[in-house]
Amino acid sequence: MQLMPDPAHPLSQPVERIASRALVHLSGTDSLSTAARRLVTAGVPFLPVLDDQGRALGVVTEAGLLAVWCGAAAADAPVTAVLTPMLAIDGRLLFNLSALAGRHRVPTVMRTVITLVRPVQTLREVAALMASGADPSVVVVEGGRPVGVVTAHDATRLLAEDASAGDRPLQAVMGQPVLTLAMDATLNEAADRMLQHRVHHLVVVAPDGQLVGMLNEHDLARSMAMGLMDASIVQERVRHRAILDAIPDLVWLKDPHGVYLACTPR
Numbered sequence: 001m002q003l004m005p006d007p008a009h010p011l012s013q014p015v016e017r018i019a020s021r022a023l024v025h026l027s028g029t030d031s032l033s034t035a036a037r038r039l040v041t042a043g044v045p046f047l048p049v050l051d052d053q054g055r056a057l058g059v060v061t062e063a064g065l066l067a068v069w070c071g072a073a074a075a076d077a078p079v080t081a082v083l084t085p086m087l088a089i090d091g092r093l094l095f096n097l098s099a100l101a102g103r104h105r106v107p108t109v110m111r112t113v114i115t116l117v118r119p120v121q122t123l124r125e126v127a128a129l130m131a132s133g134a135d136p137s138v139v140v141v142e143g144g145r146p147v148g149v150v151t152a153h154d155a156t157r158l159l160a161e162d163a164s165a166g167d168r169p170l171q172a173v174m175g176q177p178v179l180t181l182a183m184d185a186t187l188n189e190a191a192d193r194m195l196q197h198r199v200h201h202l203v204v205v206a207p208d209g210q211l212v213g214m215l216n217e218h219d220l221a222r223s224m225a226m227g228l229m230d231a232s233i234v235q236e237r238v239r240h241r242a243i244l245d246a247i248p249d250l251v252w253l254k255d256p257h258g259v260y261l262a263c264t265p266r
Contacts, residue, residue, distance in 0.1 A: 069127035110213035119171035148174030
């Protein structure tokens, strides 16, 4: 006997229902500066690159544009210089943060390894650090306390506005004041704060204001999606058990490998 998943469950819905319809894209001949301006205008972290036949060549991301500040690519270079291959991803990780709100605490999800820089450093100096990390962002600190944040989104915005901005000190271009989150905050509270301020990162601080970690939207969504899937598995097991118990005949339930899992009561 094979039991099918509940089609009404959120995780059973096709990803096309939450996908954006108006597709903004780049061509392979567009420059990196053009890509930066289009990313900022569209308000998205990446854009697909299409060929003349409309086929996807890859994507250009905000993190990829850090190559300009690192000196690895010129602003007028074609987007193919920083192209990232298209990847298949789990659509369940793209649910709106507010729909995935949970009650787990921030310390279980936040990143404790953070790149720290000084306000007097320039974007060009720290771009290589941003590009090499798992999360392309740095926290600007003074006296152990966060005073600003610089992300790949900030770097893209600056590239779109002024190609010479990379030589200015971080204190002149960083995002401030810093949006912080208490260590005892829940993921639900973190999601609300991100959505309210339309940011992708939150700095986690101790009661004395000292920096203890960083939380970004991907960490948050991944954790919440995992929790949602765990809850879904439990609900499916309860539903399957109820169906089996309602069957009058003796029925054995086994997995795809032929291992018996349960049977109906006689």
